[in-house]
Amino acid sequence: MNMPSEEMLRVNDITLSYRVGDIDMPVLNGVSFTVEPGELFTLLGPSGCGKTSTLRSVAGLETPTSGEITIGGETVYSSSRKVQLAPNRRRLAMVFQSYAIWPHMTVAENVAFPLRRMRVDPPDRRRRVDEALGMVGLAGEGQRSATLLSGGQQQRVALARALVSNPRMILLDEPLSNLDAKLREQMRGEIRDLQRRSGTTAVFVTHDQAEALAMSDRIAVMDKGNIVEMGNPETLYLRPRKKFTAQFLGQALILPIDGLEQGSGTLQLRTRIGVVEALADTRVKNVAWMAARPEHLTVAVPGAQIPGGIPARVVRAQFTGSTIDLELDAGGVLFAAVARNDRKFAPGDEVTVSFDPSNIILLES
Amino acid sequence: MSVFGAVLLIVVGWLVVLPLGAVLLGAFRPSGLLLDPGLTLDNVRRVYFNSEIWSLAWTTARFALGSTFVGLIVGALFAWMIERTDVPLAGFFRGAFIAQMAVPPFLLAMGWTILLSPRSGLLNAIGAQVFGPGFTPFNIYSITGMIFVEGIALAPSAFLLLGPAFRNLDPNMEEAARMSGAGSLEVFRKVTLPLLAPALLGATIFLTIVSFVVFDVPGILGMPSRIWVLSSRIYSLAHESPNGLPDYGAISAIAMMFILALLIAAYIYQKIIRGSSRYVTVTGKSFRHRRTALGAWRLPVALLGSVYLFVCICLPILMVVLASLQPFMMRPSAAALTNLSLQNYAQIFGDAHIVRAMVNSFVIAGVTSFGVLVIAFACSWAISRSQLPGIVRRILDVFTLIPLAIPGIILGTALIYLYLALGFLGIYGTIWIIVIAHTTNYLSFGVRSINSVLSQMHPELEEAALVAGSDRANAVRAIIVPLAAPALVATWFWVFSHSIRELTQALMLQSVGNATLTTTLFGYWSSGEPNKAAAVGISLFAVVLLAVLAWAAATLRFRK
Ligand SMILES: Nc1ncnc2c1ncn2[C@@H]1O[C@H](COP(=O)(O)OP(=O)(O)OP(=O)(O)O)[C@@H](O)[C@H]1O
Ligand SMILES: [Mg+2]
Numbered sequence: 001m002n003m004p005s006e007e008m009l010r011v012n013d014i015t016l017s018y019r020v021g022d023i024d025m026p027v028l029n030g031v032s033f034t035v036e037p038g039e040l041f042t043l044l045g046p047s048g049c050g051k052t053s054t055l056r057s058v059a060g061l062e063t064p065t066s067g068e069i070t071i072g073g074e075t076v077y078s079s080s081r082k083v084q085l086a087p088n089r090r091r092l093a094m095v096f097q098s099y100a101i102w103p104h105m106t107v108a109e110n111v112a113f114p115l116r117r118m119r120v121d122p123p124d125r126r127r128r129v130d131e132a133l134g135m136v137g138l139a140g141e142g143q144r145s146a147t148l149l150s151g152g153q154q155q156r157v158a159l160a161r162a163l164v165s166n167p168r169m170i171l172l173d174e175p176l177s178n179l180d181a182k183l184r185e186q187m188r189g190e191i192r193d194l195q196r197r198s199g200t201t202a203v204f205v206t207h208d209q210a211e212a213l214a215m216s217d218r219i220a221v222m223d224k225g226n227i228v229e230m231g232n233p234e235t236l237y238l239r240p241r242k243k244f245t246a247q248f249l250g251q252a253l254i255l256p257i258d259g260l261e262q263g264s265g266t267l268q269l270r271t272r273i274g275v276v277e278a279l280a281d282t283r284v285k286n287v288a289w290m291a292a293r294p295e296h297l298t299v300a301v302p303g304a305q306i307p308g309g310i311p312a313r314v315v316r317a318q319f320t321g322s323t324i325d326l327e328l329d330a331g332g333v334l335f336a337a338v339a340r341n342d343r344k345f346a347p348g349d350e351v352t353v354s355f356d357p358s359n360i361i362l363l364e365s
Numbered sequence: 366m367s368v369f370g371a372v373l374l375i376v377v378g379w380l381v382v383l384p385l386g387a388v389l390l391g392a393f394r395p396s397g398l399l400l401d402p403g404l405t406l407d408n409v410r411r412v413y414f415n416s417e418i419w420s421l422a423w424t425t426a427r428f429a430l431g432s433t434f435v436g437l438i439v440g441a442l443f444a445w446m447i448e449r450t451d452v453p454l455a456g457f458f459r460g461a462f463i464a465q466m467a468v469p470p471f472l473l474a475m476g477w478t479i480l481l482s483p484r485s486g487l488l489n490a491i492g493a494q495v496f497g498p499g500f501t502p503f504n505i506y507s508i509t510g511m512i513f514v515e516g517i518a519l520a521p522s523a524f525l526l527l528g529p530a531f532r533n534l535d536p537n538m539e540e541a542a543r544m545s546g547a548g549s550l551e552v553f554r555k556v557t558l559p560l561l562a563p564a565l566l567g568a569t570i571f572l573t574i575v576s577f578v579v580f581d582v583p584g585i586l587g588m589p590s591r592i593w594v595l596s597s598r599i600y601s602l603a604h605e606s607p608n609g610l611p612d613y614g615a616i617s618a619i620a621m622m623f624i625l626a627l628l629i630a631a632y633i634y635q636k637i638i639r640g641s642s643r644y645v646t647v648t649g650k651s652f653r654h655r656r657t658a659l660g661a662w663r664l665p666v667a668l669l670g671s672v673y674l675f676v677c678i679c680l681p682i683l684m685v686v687l688a689s690l691q692p693f694m695m696r697p698s699a700a701a702l703t704n705l706s707l708q709n710y711a712q713i714f715g716d717a718h719i720v721r722a723m724v725n726s727f728v729i730a731g732v733t734s735f736g737v738l739v740i741a742f743a744c745s746w747a748i749s750r751s752q753l754p755g756i757v758r759r760i761l762d763v764f765t766l767i768p769l770a771i772p773g774i775i776l777g778t779a780l781i782y783l784y785l786a787l788g789f790l791g792i793y794g795t796i797w798i799i800v801i802a803h804t805t806n807y808l809s810f811g812v813r814s815i816n817s818v819l820s821q822m823h824p825e826l827e828e829a830a831l832v833a834g835s836d837r838a839n840a841v842r843a844i845i846v847p848l849a850a851p852a853l854v855a856t857w858f859w860v861f862s863h864s865i866r867e868l869t870q871a872l873m874l875q876s877v878g879n880a881t882l883t884t885t886l887f888g889y890w891s892s893g894e895p896n897k898a899a900a901v902g903i904s905l906f907a908v909v910l911l912a913v914l915a916w917a918a919a920t921l922r923f924r925k
Contacts (some may be wrong), residue, residue, distance in 0.1 A: 019755055061828050063752075087831040100829035104847045113843075117834030161833065171832075 008169055008201040009035040009058065014067035016053055027053050028064065029225040035169075035203060035218075040195055042204045044212040045222030046248065051205040052097075054222075055171050058203065059094050060087035072168050088117070093162035094171040097178070099154045101146045107133070107157055108142030114165040132164035135194060152183045163194065169201040176211060188214055209249050213237060221245050239281070243289050243363045252291040252361070253335035260287065266357060273330040274310045278360035288365030296359040297337040299326060302349040309352030317345040328353065370753040373743055377764045380740075380805045384779035385771065388620050391782055397613025400786040408614035409621075418619065425577060425594040425623075428511055433572040435516020439673070440523025440568070446670060447524075448531040451656045453667050460917070461674055462524045467913040468678065469866040470518040471883070472902045474585040475890065476681020477514050479688060481505035487684070506590040515582045517677050519572050526571060530564030563637055570634040574627055578772030580869035585890070595623055596774040596869065603778060603873065613782065620775045627770035635766055682906070689899035709900035719885055719901070725796050726882040726905075730865035733803040737860045738853060740804070741765070741811025746841065748812075749819050750827065769809040776802055777873025794876035802870040807860045814859070818852040819845070851919055858916035862909045 016028040028050045035041040043051040056062040058069060060076065063084055069077040071092070076085040093114070102110055108129050115125045133139055136156035146157060155175060162170050175191070176184045192215050195202045206212050212219050213233045220230045221244065229236065229245045240246045246254060259270040262280075269276045269290050276290060300306045302314075312330035324339045330353065337353065339345065387399045395403040412418050443462055447455050480487050481503040489503055504510060580596040588597050599619065603611040659666055688694060690705040713719045744765050748758050768776070780802050784793040792798050822845065830840035846853070868883040875884045882905050889898035 059828075059832055061831065086836065087828070088834045088836050090832075091834075092832060094829065094832040096825040096829055098823050098825045100823065100825035102826060102829075102844055102848075113830070114833040117839075161829075165833070 006036070007034040008037045008039070008072055009033075009041075009203065010068075010070045011054070011058065012068040012070075014054070014057055014064045014069065016050075016057060016062060016064040027225050028057070030067070031222075031225070031227055033220050033227060033230060035201055037201050038199050039217045040192065040202045040204060040215060042206060042212045042216035042219045043222055044206055044209060044219050044248075047207055049222045050225045051207070051222055052173055055094075055173055055203060055205050059092055059171055060085060060090050091165075091167060092169050092171060093165060093167035095155075095158045095162050095173065095175045097174045099158040099175075099178075101149070101154050101157055103145075103147045105146055106142065107138065107144050107146050107149070110146050110157055111142070111160045111164050114161065118165060128164055129160075132160040135163060135198075136160045136190075151179055152187070155179060155187060159191065159194065163198060163200065166198075167200065169203065170195070172202060172204045174205055174207070176206070177208070184211075191215065213249070221248060223248075238359075238361075239283075240291075240361060241284055241364050243291075246289075246291040246361060246363055251294050251336050253294070253297075253333075254289055254291045254363070255333070257288060257290055267362075269360070273312075273333050276310075276355050276360060277308075277357045278355075278362060279357050281362045284362045284364055286365045287362045289363035291361040291363055292355055292359065293361075294325075294336040294338045296356055298354045298356070299328070299337050299339045299343075299345075300352045300354070301343050302345070302351055304352070306352045306354045309354040312351055312353050314345050314347055314349040314351060316347060317349075367753065369743075370747065370751070370757050373747055373761060374757065376740060377744065377761060377808075380801065380808065381764045381767050384776055384783055384805065385624070385767065387782045387786075388617050388624070388775055388779040391613060391779075392617035392621055394617075395614065397615070397617050397782075398786065399782050408618040412615055412618040413622075418622075421593055421595065421598055421619070422622070424508065424592065428508060428515070428583065428594050429573050429576040431508075431512035432515035432519055432576045433569060435512060436519030436523045436572055436576075437565075437569060439516065439520040441527055441565075443520070443524050443670065444527040444531045446666060448528055449657055450659050450666070451663065452659060452670070453663060458670055458674075461678075462521050463917045464910065464913060465521040465678055466525075466916075467862065467906065467910040468518070468682065469868070469883075469902070469905065469909065470515070470579070470581040471585055471868055471886070471890075472685055472906055473518055473678075473681055474514050474582050475688075475895070475899065475902060476684045477505050477510070478586065479684040479694070479895075480681060481510065485694065506586055506592075508587075508592055511582055511586045511592070514586060515576055515579065518582065519576060522575070523568055523572060526568040527561075527564055530561055567634060567637045570630055570637065574630050574634065574770060577623070577627060577630075578774070580772075580774055580872075584868070584887075595619070596772055599772075599774045599778065600873070613778070616775075616778050620772075620778070624771060624775065627772070628767065631766055631770040634769075685899045686903055688896050689903045691896055694895060709897050710904070713897060713900050713904070718880065719882075722880040722882050722885045725879060726865050729796050729799050729803065729871075729881060730861045732800050733807065733864040734857050734861040736800070736804045737807045737811040738857050741808060741815050741856070742849075742853065744808075744812050745815040745819055746845070749816060750824065751837075765808050765812040767809075768805050768807075771805075773802070773806055773867070773869040774873055776805060777870040780870075780874060794878060796879045796881075798874050799871055799879060799881070802874060803860075803864045803867060806867075806870065807863060811856055811860060814856050815849070815852065818849050822848060855916055855919040858912050858919060862912035862916065865912070866905060866909050 011031060011033050014028055014031045015026065017024040017026040019025075031050070031054055033041070043054055045051055053062060057064045057077070058071075064077060064079070066079040067077070068075065068079070071090060075081065075083050076090050077083055102113075105113070111129045111132055112125055115128060120128065129142065130139070133142055136159050138153065138156050138160065141153075146154070149157065155178075158175070162172075172191070176187055179187060188211060204212075204215065216233055218230060218232050219236055221228045221236065221242075223244050229240060229242045236245055237249050240249065243254060246252045255271040255273065257269050257271060261268040263277075265280055267278050267280055267287075269278055271290065278290060298306070300309065310330055312328040314326060315329050315334065316327040318325045319341065321341070323341055324343060324345060326337045326339055326345060328335055328337055328351070345351070391397045391399050392408050393404055393406070394401050395405045395407065397408060443458065446452050447458050447462070452458070478486070481489065483489060483504045483506065486503060486505065492502060505514070578596060580600065583592070583594045583597040584600065587594060588601070593601070599616050602616050602619075603613075687705075689709055690707065692704070692706070692708060744761050747753055748762050751758070771779075780798055781793070784790060784798055792801070826848070827840050827844055830844045831837070835843060866883060868887060871881045871884045872887055880888075882901055886898045886901040886905070889895070889901065
C-alpha cells in the first residue's frame, strides 16, 4: 500500500494549530516540501514562524490538524486516512534545541539508549557507541557523567546519540543556537561533514541565515506558518523572488518600482532614487520591487564621477579590516554598501553609486 | 481518549467527586444519607435559620485567622533569621524547624494541657504557689489557648512555605534600591515586602484553609469547654447527638457552606501559587547569598530562637514524655521523679488490641503513601505531559485540588455515607475506608509536589526518548521516574508521616476492627487515662520523627 518513491520525506499541505485557552491559534497554514535522500534541508525563518512545529510534526511529537507526511514512502501521518504513527515507530533521530541529554546517565549510556530500544546485543552495542563517540570527537569519554560536560560536548553527545542508530533521517532543531560564536562556526562544519560522510538525510532548523547558507543543500524560507520560497543557497541569496526572502537573507537595498521600460533584454526601473538598469528575469512575474546587495554596489570615491551613477551622501563609514562598510543616503533613502578597504570615506562626502544590471534582483509583488 | 485517561478520571472521580456529591446532596435527604428516599429542605432550614451556625462560623473564622496569624509571624521570623541573617547555628535551627513537622498537633495540645490547664496545669500551679492560691492566669481550654497551640503547630508549615521565598530574594534588587538612595526601612517596605507578597499571601491562604478544617487542637482543647469550631461540631453531631443517632442531615447542611467557602479559598490559593512559582523560577540561580549582619544582636537573636524552641516545643513534649512514664498524673517533684517507670509502654505493647492498632496504622500509612504516589504521579504526568484532551487535563487538575478544601471530618462523614450505601463492597468499618480517606486527603499535596518537579524537567528529555524508540510508558520509566526519584521518595515520606499520625478521619471512620494508634490515643485521653495516651503518643512521635528525618534527607538530596 506504500508507493515506492524517490524522496525521503514528503510533507504535504500540513496545517497545525495550538489550543490556547478557548481559541485555536493557527501555527502552520499548509506547509509542503520534499527532501531527497542524503540531502541537508533547512527550514529557515524568524522566531515563531513555525519551524519547530513543522519539525515536531515530522517527528510525531505534534499531531497536525490536516495534511499528510510520508517518510521513505511510508505514510506516518495522514488526516484523511487517520494515520498517526507514534514517534518511536518512525525510525528517526532528533537533536533537540536543549540537547535533552539525560543527566542520570553517563555519556555512553545516553548514546547507547536508541540501540537498547532496538535490542542490539551488548558487544555490538559497545562497538557502535564507541564508533559514534569517535565520530563526534568524544572517544574515550564514555564513562563520564553527562552533567559534567560543557555545552559543546553535550551538543556532540546529542549528535552521537542521533547518529548511532543509523536513522533514515535526522532532525536538528537549532542545534547550534546555545553555543558561543566560535564553537558555532566549528560545529557547522563538523555537522555538515558528519552528515555527508554518513549519507544521512537531515532536516535542519535555524533562524540564523548565515548558518543556513553555509550548511544547506536546499533551504525553505518560512514566515508566519507558510513556506515563502525554496531553493539552493546561491539562488535564494542571489536571485530571490520574494521580498521577504531578500530581506531575511542578508542585507539589501529594497525599493518599490514606480515604473518600468522594456529594453532589449534589459529593464529600466524607475525608483525613488533614480533610474536603475536591470537584466530581465523571466522567472519573475509582476515585478514590483528591486533589490541590490551591498557588495554589488560600486561606490566611487568622493569627487570621482561615474556616468549613469546615482548621487548619494556618506552617513557613516566603518573600517572593518577587509572592507569598508558604508551607510549611504540617496534622496532620503538609507542603504548599506561595501567598498574596498584602500579607499577613504568620511561622513558627509558626496559620492556616486552605480549598479551592476546583472546583479539587480527583481521581486514579485 | 485513551484507556489511561479514562482510568484516571474514574479513579479521581471515585475518590473526590463521589464523596463530595454524597455530602452536598445528602443535605437534601431527610435522613442525610444520599441513597435514602425523600427530598427536603428541612436540614438546610434547621441549620441556617438558627443563630448557632453563625456563631459557629464566627468562632471557626476567629480560630482559623488567629492561628494563621500566630503561625505566620513565628514562621516568618524564623525564615528571616535562618535564611537572611548571619545568626549562629542556622543549620541547627533549620533542622529543628523541619523536625517539628514530626510533632503531631494533638501531642502538643496534650503537653500544653499538662502545663496550662486551669486547675492542675503546672504553670498555673507554680503561679498559685508563688503568688497565692488565687493566681491561675492561664486557661488552655479557651479560644486564645487554642489559637496559641494551633499557631505553634502551624509555624513549621509557614516556615517551609516562606523559606524558599526568603532564600530566593535576589539581593541585587535590594542593593539596587539602596544605590538609588532608599533607607533600610524604605527598602523593606518598597522592595522586600512586595517581593515576598505572593509567598506571604499564598502561605496565609494555605494556613487559613488548614486551620479551618483541623480537628486535633479544637478536639482536645475546645471540646471540654464546649468551644465549637466547624470540625469539632461535626464530630459532636456524629457522636453525641441527643437521640443517639448521628445527625447526618445537619452535618451535610453545615458542610455545604464551609465547602463552598473553602473551595473559593483553594481556587484563589491556586492562582497565587501559579503566579508566584513562575516568579521564583525567573529569579533564583546565580546570585550570591548576602545576609544581614546582626552584629551585637547575633547572640540575643539566637537565644530568643532557642528559648522559643525550648518553651513552645520541647517543654510540652517533655511533659508528655514525663506523663508517659508515670502511673498517673503527678506534679513534678523529687518524689514524682523517683516513680518513673516504663510500665505504660510495657502495658500498651503487651496489649493485643494496641499491637493490632499499631499494625493497622502502619498498613494504612504504607498503603496510603504508596497509593498517593502512584495516583498523584499519574495525574501529574497526565496534567502536564500527556496528549490527553485539554478538558480532561483541566478536570484532573481541578479534581485533585478539591480535597485540599474538604475538611477531613467532612470527608470522613462523606465516606461513611458512601460506603454504608455501598455496603456490598465490604469497605465500611475496615482499615480500607481509612486508606481511601487518607488517599483522597493527601492527593492534593502529592499532585502539587510532583507537579513542581515535572515542571522543572524539560519536556524534550522525555521526547528525546520517544524519538529514540521508546514508547510513552518506557520513556516515563527510563527517564522521568529516575530523574524525579528523590522528589518521589520525599513525597512518599511526607504522606507516610502525615497518614500515620492522622487523627480526624481515623476517628470519624472508627469501628471495631479498624482502630489505629491515633484513635487509641484519643480514646485513652478522653476516657481519663492520659498517661497511657501519652505513652502511645510518644511511640507514635518516635516513628514519625524517623520518617520526617528521612524525608528531610531525601529533600536535601533532591535540592542538590
Ligand atoms: N505548545 C504550544 N502552545 C501554544 N502555542 C505554541 C506552542 N508551541 C508553539 N506555539 C506558538 O506557535 C508558533 C510557532 O512556534 P514554533 O515553536 O514552531 O516557532 P519557531 O519557528 O520554532 O520559533 P523559534 O525560532 O523561536 O524556535 C509561535 O507563535 C508559538 O508561540
Ligand atoms: Mg523553535
